[in-house]
Amino acid sequence: MDGNLMEEEGFMKIGICLEVDIIIELKGTAAATRPTKAITTLPTTQEPTTKKPAYKTATRQTTQEPSVGDIQYLVRIPDSNEYVCFNIESYPGDVYSLIHDPKRGINIVGKISVKTDYQNSKPQKRPLLREINFEYRNATIVVATSYMKVEDAVLNWQDIHWRGDQHLSLTVKNDQVRVMIGTDITLVVIRYRYPRGSSNQVYYLGFYVEVERGFSDEVHGLIGQFYSRDHRITRDKIYADKSTIKTTLIVNSRQVPVTLKHADEPGPGTKQTRQCWFAKNNGMGLIDGLYGDYLDV
Template identity: 30%
Template structure:
């Protein structure tokens, strides 16, 4: 009997940065959040073989919610690098900057662009998203979320989705990158939680026993405005027990 190939997990970040790990062989998903201060830069993906690194900087709401112990944060800047090709791409809700060696090119989200350079493919879909690939590595979709300019609280932010992550090496790590390899988990003892609509359960993953909560996160790739609900098991405490190490291990000094 042949054994079916294990399908790599699909991972993404979006919203307050909610990390979603789609696990195809389980027909399910795991999600977690990272609670850090605005200005913190997190290493999302690092592949020493292809040379691709993705870091993201958090932004907060325009003013803090004094009633909440944990402030909402989102990704406001993304830095994508291929050190082997000497390529850098920085994406913000205002502009996209491509640096190829000493040459620097800038675009805005009002542009519709297809850019092909050696080792780089970049497509900007005006005011919606951009699709980026470097070398023979994975492709990334970055979604632009725009809010009403006079909104008293929220500001524009970005979402990141990975495509064909199997093109990155098995040495890939980072808050997202570690989940490019298939992950297995077991759900036991589903029982009512504090929210009647969101049951709790016990998850066995990486030899750890975690309390998780059933919930939903949004996938904005096809519907940037409203998103599509993705049911998932939410891991509490900054992904403790699911991610390797602790979340502060992934804080880096700068985007590049």
């Protein structure tokens, strides 16, 4: 995977996260790492507010062991250049509510599959995003790794432009799908192959928000909650613990310890990396409630 840092702002992603070294000077202490783009500081004032998820906690009906692999949720914090990222446990067939905005009539869910990676000495299960369903009012778009479905028409991954009524349009080019809702919401899906260099590759999808200003104050979901006007994130001072860069995020009055990592983020025709504050334990504290609250059942 390419390690170049993308300068373009405004993307949010589900993808693969890699921990790599960086260089940051903290109060005269240097951590031995690779130079990268400077981080724009988040505001340090705290504005407590709590918004509970609008989803019921789901009870799993499977005995399979969950996979906690490379799938990562990468979210740009609005009005800053900082990103947060987290992973979640996944079973084959899990469907997560990514963005839910009842006021705008938008509902987006993502379906997970799991691939066993035999490249290492010990086989590892990798959860991959394989299908995304977009609902806008009465229109539906399905983007899967092998096809797309717009209303009743089935499309393949070829360059195409489609415009429906209700201010909804779709453009496909170079393994990238752009779904535009009016002029103030643009959602991007990019198709990748995993694992790189293997003769047994499968496709997976990356999900991004390119333009988010059209979401209402009721937007929620695993990703959508970060774009609610009620959502507040501030950051404490950064410090070094051996070779790890750490801090504490204040998320709607919750204190969340995080570490600095890198997550994959694509540019035109290639994948790049982005610094992000990683919250472990399935994003506990970073997201409202528990990750199971976002299962679409």
